[in-house]
Amino acid sequence: MGGGSDQDAHVSKSSPSWTTRTEAEDGGTRVINLDHGDPTMFERFWQKMGDKCTLVISGWQSISYFSDVGNLCWFLEPELGREITRLHQLVGNAVTEDRHIVVGTGSTQLLQAALYALSPPDASEPMSVVSSVPYYSSYQPLTNYLKSGLYKWAGDACSFNRDEPYIELVTSPNNPDGFMRQPVVNRSGGTVVHDLAYYWPMYTAITSPADNDLMLFTVSKCTGHAGTRIGWALVKDKEVAKKMTEFIVLNTIGVSKDSQLRAAKIIGVVSDGCQNLDNPDEHLFQYGRRLMTERWKRLRDAVNQSGLFSLPDFPSNFCNYVSEVTEIQPAFAWLKCEGDIEDCESLLRGHKILTRNGKQFGASTKYVRVSMLDRDETFDLFIERLSSIRL
Template structure:
């Protein structure tokens, strides 16, 4: 346990450390799970989960039934997605499901690969994840705003968007040949107001962003069409012959604890509600970041509208998992500028836009986040007149 502890919780970064906020590594949530103690512990004996199969009668034959139940239950508690009459396909993170979706939605016998588009700024991994195998089924076709071909396409709708946190809808005017994939991995109360249950044909989620358990690599898709769900299942069969049962069982336990924490909310132990906890931390961090940024004339942050969150029961604004920073005037390459202060971020150029933008993770451990604030505070900028 001590070994595991050291493995799980990194040493405190020193004031000289480079801080890496390039990835969206969700280690912020460790402190919540520490406090939950044994509630969330799972035990797996040696004789368990030898078989490849989890549920031979189910379309997705490698889906653990307990995980399917907990996914449906959590969406019902949170109200962020419609689950009735949906097939659940489990994947090794939403990344694998993204590729399964492209495979399932591509016409198998088309003369040319189908175009895959997303509105810029788009998630930086989409182009590489689409094109790394030079598939004859699909190809990256860039910014959805610029797509004007009269050809079949798949539009990726990321909402809230990675990198900028805004709520989105499809932007390509559908001429009949278009299919949509909704990447909703950040559509959870700690990041954004839950305005209504999402109700799209193909929706992607993951524990990495909902509960912070990125290392378990468990994502899921909610899929309306049976044939699409079957083809996605086939993709995962060919790609990895199913998905880790150990991690599925662990994810089921974690989702169960999160749902239970929602149920007990409001009964005086509010701090135990996972999403309330997440909202409080994210709200604090965003307030602190905006405060630091506002005192310098170096960067701008997006502003998010107040919307009624049905989960929270109040008007809230988004507190995204990433800060989408834009540098002002003289800083042409914001990533390079911040690197000079030992802050690693991801340049806007990877998201299909300019180098004045960078994406900064807001989900790192407390110590790292405080170093970010300190370093931003210490920068030479034009001090704002108050």
């Protein structure tokens, strides 16, 4: 474990929410913000890992725009490419052979790069972009904010019936509801972007290596380093990978080298931990799985006890990675208000619990999305407060 005093200094300085106040001491006054999927849950794991994941970068390093001039994605740090490939091979969640790796400033940038790459530059009409309800709340604004003539949001994939080219966004496990997903349109002239941000063993069973043409991942939900803003795409088609690279050059002239080097270090430590069977405490996916199991049990207990809410039921599957049957325990809870309550978000906001309204995901206001990835103290307060809600 790393030096305690520095960490404490950091914690008290920049993490005002990192306290051990209970709901009683707090008096129910603290705002519990579970609107974002801020993965601060992983902070404790990385504190325990200490110095082995510390990045040291000298003032003269990585000055250039270029990382690897021989590579199609010339701003990808080779070390990061290697560590991404190694991790996928260890976990068995994605095929990396015959794929180009394109690094992005988070998978958000890569999603836009994919839309740019998959839309013809000279079509008379913008390409339709669809996703099944409930879909990730950012897909619509991301597609529409620049009023692009290349692509436009066309809503729920399940009701898309135009006989024209389209791009379907498939998030699996899905954000917000956690279910595993497949494309639903399946027509000629369509392409699919597979957003696999949550296809890691702490959230779901790894049933087979994903083998799609265009797959997106992010360190944010894999290791918890959201602030690092690093995502990657595994891309089969060379021309698509080239156009995605072109987008990132136009958009931000490449991707922070510092964050790439840090992500390489962190991902390397994750892989080392997975391979070190003598020390299960250093195994991120086991740590994450244990914590998620406990949190989901506590949430289900609170929900059952209250009678006001319900949660999805998930199938169990055999996980090739842990060699046992495991349950889905998503990064978000897709919470539904039962009975006459029509606006779940308002109800919870009235109790100072901030969540994201179901309508932002193309669904009913009876639903909200709740982050399951916050710090222990926040999660504890949330469970306590949720349990105390009476109509």
